Amino acid sequence: MTAASVMTPLAARVARVDKETHDTFTLAMESGNGVDLPRFRPGQFSMLYLFGAGELPISISGDPEKPGELVYTVRSVGQVTYALVTRKPGDSVGVRGPFGTQWPLASARGRDILIVAGGIGLAPLRPAIYHILRQRGDYGRLVLLYGARGPRDLLYKKELSAWSYLPDTQVLTTVDYGGVNWRGHVGVVTTLFRFIRLQPGQTTAFICGPELMMRYVVRELETRGMPAGHIHLSMERNMKCAVGFCGHCQMGPHFICKDGPIFPYPEMRPWLDRYEL
C-alpha cells in the first residue's frame, strides 16, 4: 500500500448480501473496477466506507484462501452499520485495509485449538476456522464454544451444525435467554467449560467477544492451568484511521488498530481490568 492511498478507500462492489439473523447480514464484496481486492489473514479487519455516511472497522469473516472477494458479517446497531447491511448487489462500498494482526495460526500448529466467541465476535474467528479445517492435519482437536443472546441471534447456524459432525471437532453453543423451543444450553459462555476436555498445556485459545465475557473466559482458562501466553484476544476500540494516527483506539500503550486487534493475553493483562482506561 502506498503512503498516498492509506486513507483513500478502494470502491468495491457488493456481490451478495445474505441475511444471517434478524439484525445481522453477511456481505461479499468483489472488485469494483478490475483492480484485485487485497488478500487478508484470519483476524484482520477492513475500514468500510459508506458514501457520505461514515467509515467503520469491520472484521473480515470469509475464507482467506478464496481470492477475489472479501466477506464481512455486520450487525446493524447504528447509522452506518444500518447503511451497510441495506446495500444491494452492485452498490459500491469503500474498502481500506486489511489492517491489524492475525490469529497466530502458524505458531499454533500441532496444538489443540479452543475458540471462544461471543455474539458478533464469531465473525473474525470464522476465517481461522476455515483455515484450520482446510489444514486439518496440522492441528489437534478443535473446540468451538459460542454464546449468543438468544437462539435467533446465532450466526452461521448451518455451518455450526456441519462443523459439529466433523471428526476431532466439538461445537457447543449457549444462549443467555432460551425461550420455550430452545433445547440447547442456557447461560454465559463460560458455563460450557464443564462439557469440554481441555489439555491446558497443549491448547491455544482464540477469544473474541464483549470485553466482560473475555475477562471471564480468561479467568476460567487460567484456573484450568492454561499458560497466559497461549491465550489470544481480539480487542475493540473506536477507530477513525486504522493506521495509528487518529489516536482513538489507544488502550494503555497499545494502539488496538496496528498493534492488535489480536493480542497475546500477557500484553493485555495489565490493562484489561482497568475501568475507563
Added chain:
Amino acid sequence: MTAKAAMRKQFTLNPAALEQLFSVLESHDFQIVGPTIRNGTIQYDYIKGCKELPSGWTSEQERASCRLKRRKDDALFGYVPGADSLKRFLHPPELRLFRAERENGVFRILDNPAPAPKLAFVGVRSCELRALSILDRVLAEDRYPDAAYVAARRRIFIVAVNCTEPAPTCFCTSMGGGPEAGGGFDLLLTEIVSDNQHVFVAEAGTSEGSGVLAVLNPGEVTKEIMAALHEAMDRSKAAFKREVATEGLRELLYESFDHPQWDRVAAQCFLCANCTMVCPTCFCVTVEDSTDVPVRRAERWRKWDSCFTQNFSYIHGGSVRLSPKSRYRQWLTHKMAAWVDQFGTFGCVGCGRCITWCPAGIDVTEQIAALRGTAAPAASDGAG
C-alpha cells in the same frame, strides 16, 4: 552548547539582512510563516516581511493568562511562542481527505489532497523543533506514514531562534531540551539587543541554510558579540521557573491509575480540550463525512480531535472514558508514559502552552508533582 553546535560556524546579521532573508526565501517560492500580532496575541501566521514581526512586543504568560506588553527595546523575538505551533500548518486542524461522486449506488473517489505548499517558518523555538521531531516519529516514521504530513514536512525551511527570555510557564529544560536549539533547523538566530546594538548571531544547520546565509553577506562574530551571546544564554538558562522530575515518570503514571489526584483535577477541568489543541505534539484527529442534498457528492474531512471529548472513545453501547477524570488521566498518561512505549520519547517538550491556555489554570507540572506526592506547587503565583 552541544559539541556539534560549537563546531558550526557563526556569523552576524543585522536587522536589514533579516529583511533580505524574507526576500531570499520568497524568491525560492517559500510562503513565510512567522510570529505576528493577531487578535491581541502573538501567533504564527503568513507574513510578508520583518515589519510584521512583533517588534518591541513581548507576551507575558502565566497559568490561564497571556498578555501583550510593550518592551523597552525593539527586539523582534522577545517573547515565547503563542498558542499555535507548526502543527497548525503541517498537521492542519481541517484537511479534506477526498471527494466522491455517486450515481445509481456506484461511487468514484475524485481526488487526493492538493500538493503541499513550500513553507518557511521564521522564529521557531527549540521546543517546537523537538515537538516536530516527535510528530515525525508519529506521522512520518511509524509503520504507516501520513501522506499529507510527509508531503508538507519535506518542503519546509526553518529559521529557528534561541530563547533568550523563557516564560515562567516554560519547562523545556526538564523535558530533555533547553532554550538553545540543538538541531532540526536550516538557520539558527540568536538575537542580541541592548542600548547600543541590535544584531543576530546566525548559523546554518543544513546546506540549504548555508546557501541562504551566504547570500545575506553575514559579518564576522566579534569577541564582544560572542561574550554577549554567552551571557544572554546563561541568563536565559537561569530564568526557568517550572520543572518536572522525569525520572521514573512513565512508571509513576502507570502506577497512579487509582490516585485520588485524578478526582481533584477533574473537579477543576472544564473538558474544553484547549490543552490538546495548543499542544504541539497532540496529534489525534477524527473524520467527518458530508454530502450534498441529493446525496450525489460526498466529502470526507479530517479534523483535530481530543481525548477530552466524550465521543472520542465511543464504541457501540457507550464511551469507554465517560468520567472527566478518566479523560484527564488518559491525556497525561499518554503524554508521559504510553508515548514512551509507543514512540520512544515523552509526548511533551515542556513548552508550557497547556499551562497558559488552560482556562481552569491547571498546571501540568503541578499535576505531576501531586502524583509524586511532592506537591509543594512550585511556580504557582497564580494568574494575574
